[in-house]
Amino acid sequence: MILIPLIPDPVISCDFENVYTPSDDSYLLIDYFKGNINENQFDGINISEIENILDLGTGTGIIAILFQLIKVQYPNFNPKIYASDILKEAIECAKINEEANKINKEITFFHSDLFISFPERLKDSFNIIVFNPPYLPSSQLINQNYEKKIIDYSWDGGLKGYETLISFLENAKLFLNLKKDHSIYFITSSRTDLLELNEKIKNLSYKNKLVEKRHIFFEDIFLNKLQYKTH
Numbered sequence: 001m002i003l004i005p006l007i008p009d010p011v012i013s014c015d016f017e018n019v020y021t022p023s024d025d026s027y028l029l030i031d032y033f034k035g036n037i038n039e040n041q042f043d044g045i046n047i048s049e050i051e052n053i054l055d056l057g058t059g060t061g062i063i064a065i066l067f068q069l070i071k072v073q074y075p076n077f078n079p080k081i082y083a084s085d086i087l088k089e090a091i092e093c094a095k096i097n098e099e100a101n102k103i104n105k106e107i108t109f110f111h112s113d114l115f116i117s118f119p120e121r122l123k124d125s126f127n128i129i130v131f132n133p134p135y136l137p138s139s140q141l142i143n144q145n146y147e148k149k150i151i152d153y154s155w156d157g158g159l160k161g162y163e164t165l166i167s168f169l170e171n172a173k174l175f176l177n178l179k180k181d182h183s184i185y186f187i188t189s190s191r192t193d194l195l196e197l198n199e200k201i202k203n204l205s206y207k208n209k210l211v212e213k214r215h216i217f218f219e220d221i222f223l224n225k226l227q228y229k230t231h
């Protein structure tokens with residue numbers, strides 16, 4: 001009989017009013033990652049080859065912490081985990097949650113707007129990048145004197161909902177290790193124009209695959225997996 005290790009969900013608390021409380025989109029990622037790892041591979045990539053993983057827009061730290069918990073269950077899976085967020089409060093909150101999950105300051109955190117404050121040495125380094133981005137459009141609000149506040153960083157992806165994601169993808173290829181197998185995982189919503197978004201993704205030379213879908217109230221959310229097409 002083969003015993004499959006049970007990977008626990010991270011224990012998450014968050015008393016910071018501007019930090020995103022993990023929701024269906026966070027758990028779509030969590031459940032997918034938990035279901036697609038074994039002692040040899042992570043979603044098709046040989047786990048011994050995975051050296052660096054980035055959780056961009058980490059919020060409470062839930063995804064970065066999950067990767068640390070997976071490391072406990074699968075000793076062959078031993079990448080360095082990085083996490084970043086545009087909000088200082090999110091980094092503070094994620095560090096508290098890291099400790100609550102009995103992880104001894106192993107995650108490296110960056111306070112950064114996308115990749116702007118990342119050190120040069122991390123270019124060409126990540127095998128896996130995860131971004132559960134702000135993905136909703138703010139276009140309906142512009143006639144209502146909408147001014148972006150800190151809390152809105154969690155959901156406001158730009159007028160069309162995908163502008164933050166596109167800026168991310170424009171830079172992400174510089175930080176991927178393109179010499180090895182690599183993947184970018186991100187969430188999109190049916191409330192954005194997905195045909196238009198997919199065209200833009202194609203023009204940035206990425207190959208996109210839809211790997212999971214979940215229906216929640218008024219929308220569908222999608223988990224996408226990208227590879228950069230090196231010609």
Ligand SMILES: C[S@@+](CC[C@H](N)C(=O)[O-])C[C@H]1O[C@@H](n2cnc3c(N)ncnc32)[C@H](O)[C@@H]1O
Pocket residue numbers: 020021022023025026056057058059060061062063084085086087090112113114132133134153154155164
């Ligand atoms: C939908 S929340 C996801 C949080 C967490 N990863 C999760 O799945 O629960 C989006 C996160 O992206 C962060 N964010 C938004 N714009 C960003 C940017 N330009 N650079 C870095 N992080 C950003 C927000 O502060 C927020 O923590």
